[in-house]
Amino acid sequence: MTRHPRWGRALAGLAVLALLVAACGNGDTTGDTSAPTASDPSGTQPAGDPEPVPGFDGTTINVGILVPLSGLPAIIGNPLAAGQETYWSYVNDDLGGVAGKYPVRPVVEDTLYETGVTVQKYNRIKDDVVLFAQVMGTPHNLALLPLLEDDNIVASPASQDAIWVREQNLLPVIQPYQIDVINAMAYYIEEAGGRGRTVCAIIENDVYGEAGLEGLRFAAERLDFDIATVTRFALGDQDFTAQVTSLRSNGCEVVWVNALPSEFGAILGKAAELGYTPQWIAQSPAWVDVLGAGDLRGYLEEHVWIAAVGTEPDDTSDPSMAQLVELRNRYRPDQKPDYYFNFGYYQAMAVHQVLERAVERGDLSRDGIIEAMNSLDKLDYGGLIGEYAWGPPEARKPAPMSTVFKINMDKPFGLEALKVNFETPHAAAYEF
């Protein structure tokens, strides 16, 4: 059967041995990094220099990042982490670190988008970081929540769910999906002449879809319209004839969409084939510019809007966005404009403010981080996205601010703003 069974067995055995040996070696080095090094003794700040604590050796501040970097969800996890890494490179290179002297090192772990692995990775690095600057995925944040409470650690969810706002141990950075739905529908109905049109929805059958639907239902109540039908699909579906014909036969004139690009492309492709042309309004994760590279371009530019946050992508007339673009080109020249890259970047901005405050107060311990976080009165993104009213959990309120784009493939990332960074009383009325 095999010509060299002995050789092969030896190889398999050696592979295991090599791994074991290497792992032991690894144990030693991690021991080294946790040893405190002498910190600058000439600290003259009022609160004094922060003491070395887990995740801070007196000079470098480590922050944890838990995102999927392999498998299908890596399409989101990679740019998320890249946005964070880019921002921290900027903090370290241009600002000299937090408070000008403490560089930040992101410790990145791959969660495979599995809750079990996420918990294991959390356990692996929790004693090497001062906080978790990024944890992707709703179930994964929910799985970590009890551990964060037990360990008194802060984590920032890379997830636009509404359930994070009031948690002491969480640092949500962007308003939830619901806000964008409400604002976009308000714009459509009150300003774009959508009053009286038949409203429907097509959503992905998961938490992301449910969040969008919740926002749509709230908007329906506030703006007094009915939702004629809600049709659902699963990630990875190949054929959308059933969903699209159902929307068509229900006479839907505006369709709210929660999808990811591949499915969004298939939905629109089917609709275009069948000659069905409602106004599509999609949640931002549905969009990627390759959708408009082919035959769909005309259809997209005529019938599709995207509800999102922030200014036009790569709109360099805005100084904050110009800086983002400059940094992206500097540190990630291969990275194209990307919704999740920006999310990671905004998130790092928020975490940066917490770290600055904690250093100012002279305490990077877990308690110190929580107190520093509660003592901020807002999370400020330099105008890139709306300010998040901050403070202790009960005082937090995400900005009720969104942007509606139409598709224009001559623009960067194919998005042209219809209305930028606007607030509506309807979104402001949404309770968390």
Next chain:
Amino acid sequence: MTDFVQLIFAGLALGARYALVALGFVVIYRATGVINFAQGAFVALGAYLVYQFGTTWALPFALAVILAMLVSAGVGAGVERVVLRRVIGRPVFAVIMITVGLLFLLEQFVTSVWGHQSLNLGDPWGVSTASIGTLVVSHRDVWTLVLAGVVLAGFFAVFRYSGFGLAMRATALDQEAAMARGIDVRRVFAASWAIAGAVGALAGITIASGAAGLNPGIGLIALAAFPAMILGGLDSPLGAVLGGLIIGVTQTLTAGYQPQYAAWLGENFYVVMPFVVMILILMVRPFGLFGTKEVARL
């Protein structure tokens, strides 16, 4: 009524995609008795190769497809030569696990080379359509159906009339007896893996066409093709195609009507519908619709 006909056609087109994936399973199972979990990776690899040849290197689409099929066939044959040949005769689940290991390896190869982003395959079909009465058919779906039909006919012709097909059938029937008659069984194995690779590439093209349709997840459709393959009978190409079409039509009809008429079955019941159909049919016919019954002897 219009919607009903439209759904039936969509189901047939979807079913043809399942069928193309399932044919890849069948050709390997027929010759070697192995269920190849790595077939999904052939599907993804083939589609990405078309992208590489057609879009990155700007070759004509048809040429890109042929090249991709050839390279996939080479990968299939190579995998057989290097790995699978060493484990002939091992228990079913051990060989299944080896193909799972191959799936992990090939998946990482694909994402390491082409990344995770959604891409456009570069197919010439776009969103162009033709109309037959009220029925709208897209060129993409018509091509899918045609390809499935051509592959099935090709299988039929090769298995039935060529000397090589005879060798394959003999091998499937009894390896030792085939060997005793001077049939090069190893060549038959390598060829069946090569064919599976090429057919996988074709399946990949039909799945990845459309806007932003090419992403590493397209290999997942192989899972949905399992019911198609088993429904028809593991070793029957005709069964694979019919199984695919049955599953496709059932699935789109369920997606179309279940939310309205049987909402109690839960959201997205159509996702599990293929498996329900499969279980029901296997209860009645344990070897599928066209599968060869195993004769058990003491």
Next chain:
Amino acid sequence: MSRSSANPVMVRRHGDDLRLFPTRQKKVVYAALVVAALALPFQLSGFWTSVAVYAGIAAIGGIGLNLLTGFTGQVSLGHAAFLGAGAYAGAYVGSELGMPFVVWLAAAALVGAVIGGVIGPFALRLRGSYLAIITLGLVFLGQHVFQNWTSVTGGLNGRSIRIPVAIGPVDFADLEVLGHQLTRDQGYFILVWALVALVALTAKNIVRSRAGRAMQAVRDRDLAAEAIGVHLARTKVLAFVLSSSLAAAAGALLGSYQRFVHPGEFSLVLSIMYIAIIVVGGVGTTFGPILGAVFITGVPRLIESVSDRLPFVATDTAGGGLITVYSLNWAIFGLLIILFLVFEPRGLAAMWIRLRLYFRSWPFSY
């Protein structure tokens, strides 16, 4: 199919072959293993203790699958569905009904047994690859139920699980030994690995009982087994019941340890991991699934901790190397599975036995 073929010590009677602890030497070895296991959580870091807990849970499920696949020859890709059923059953009984540890664990096992008893008869009609694929369907049906039965499972949001793990006054989540406060991970380590020992011993006993011999007869040739008087239906269904109740118990432990479960966890990948556990460990051995569980749970984490030092590997998400660390993990994992099955088809257990033989006859090579 005597297991003694690998054991050079002369076995004179069949009874000797069946003994659990045949020699004094073995007793010493087992005692040493227990001591080592007790000492382990105090030597490992928090991370590796947690990995070891997951490995222990996987070992329990793996022993279950091994009874079905390894000893009875019924390939099942449906193990994840049973783990899920157990996780939700344990969570429901432990929190909504407020029952203590022993009750929720037993209830989960019972739910698993009942579902296994319902599924088992399917195996009477289907064989080989057909059975494998139909049990694969079970995983998808299970996920559909988990996603839609919101009142119990929390639906797509998943559910958090806070259930007690105390036996009488001993709370494993908050354990104190000789005035030394243990972490939750250490407490779980002791609980889970004690259960592993218990389950392994039980499985070993089942295998050497009449029912166990019937299972192996069915595996080796079911028609022949039937001809010599083995009740085929009863044996197959029993194997399904045992296997799925152990899987469900493992699922309940998983939920209670993780304090959260989500339908997405109980996917086909999990089923495949369990098959990998028994195949890599050594099919049809009692010790194999434990080795396999440690291997499959631990090795990916191990690879990660070393692969970032390889020259051609990109260590951040920017790319640059030929392959990212994260892809490399999966690639190596896939490669290891292939290497193992090609070169060591009888798994880690066989490797261990050969190593033992080698040292027993050292310095002679035979």
